[in-house]
Amino acid sequence: MSLTAALAYARHGVPVLPVHTPGPGGVCDCGRGARCDRSGKHPRLRHGLTEATTDPRQIRLWWTFWPHANVGLRTGVVMDVADVDSAEGWHELRHLLGGDVPPGPQVRTGGGGRHLWFRPTGYGNRVRLLPGLDWRGCGGYVLAPPSRHVSGGDYRWIRRPAVALPVSPAALVALIAGPPPPPVPPRPLRRPDRYAEAALEAETDRVARAVVGARNDTLNRAAFALGRLVGAGLLDESEVRWELTAAARHAGLGWAEIRGTLRSGLTAGRRQPFGHRPPHAA
Ligand SMILES: [Zn+2]
Structure with missing residues (x-):
């Protein structure tokens, strides 16, 4: 039962x-x-x-x-x-x-x-x-x-x-x-906003090109990565949602799945703002 x-x-x-x-x-x-x-x-x-x-x-x-x-x-x-x-x-x-x-x-x-x-x-x-x-x-x-x-x-x-x-x-x-994240300019970033914009572009591109079977996971990862930048105040959440939704629609994902994945990925990312150390295993 x-x-x-x-x-x-x-x-x-x-x-x-x-x-x-x-x-x-x-x-x-x-x-x-x-x-x-x-x-x-x-x-x-x-x-x-x-x-x-x-x-x-x-x-x-x-x-x-x-x-x-x-x-x-x-x-x-x-x-x-x-x-x-x-x-x-x-x-x-x-x-x-x-x-x-x-x-x-x-x-x-x-x-x-x-x-x-x-x-x-x-x-x-x-x-x-x-x-x-x-x-x-x-x-x-x-x-x-x-x-x-x-x-x-x-x-x-x-x-x-x-x-x-x-x-x-x-x-x-x-x-x-995973492998160490791609090299990040030494902090404090001289142009953190520019770094964030580049990340937004790279992640949306990755989502738009994701193949069937990897689309949801790619969207989840992108939402998490960009959520960290939102959490650090470097990106606007509504812009991230807008861009990732468009990219995921392009990749063929349904609205409901996109909404759910964005919500959980962004929430998890915001809890680990960019520039802070990730949590250790519990
Ligand atoms: Zn079904």
Whole structure:
């Protein structure tokens, strides 16, 4: 019963959101039906991820409307998740960690992959961190047991959460942190506004050219990066929204997805204003 599970996640502080469900034959129960290319994986809420909550009354209300909703969990709050979607991804992860995978919670996804839960790193989502491995952090969400996968399989616990989540291994965090950011002029910037304008142009260009499958993640990263500049007072938020929306529309993303991604990415970015040190892993 997905309501019981949703309430349990919320009691542990994990924000929950109702997600669409694949019906018979894997057809999504959203308005697009068989034409939906993210069957059973996208939020039912207009503002998507940003409406995720731990409020039991709200959760009960949602599940009254949609008793069979898949259970989405916002990442980056209580946990980050390594999303392994293939045998190759599992092999790559084990190889990276020298065979030493922390004995934390693991979910068998309905599609045959696995999710490994870790304490939040403070970083955002990363697509194709390794072949077959994505990372879900700030501004992301994952499906959780007992959700139904488009293939008909259910998400199940391999190992349930115990008292404390394991810390993300250093090798993994180094990969998530990525190569050092492009050289930034020594601070204080002589023309911080000019630097910010260049960043705005580069990020919108990246979003506009993003390929299917990477569009949402590219938009999320751009919103996060520019949100940091907004937080530092170097860019105007409405201008950033306007430019990123236009770029994302050009790339073919839908309005609702753009709105949700912009909101979460900008919010996360503003919390780490440019010029301040990023937070350390919790
Ligand atoms: Zn759908």
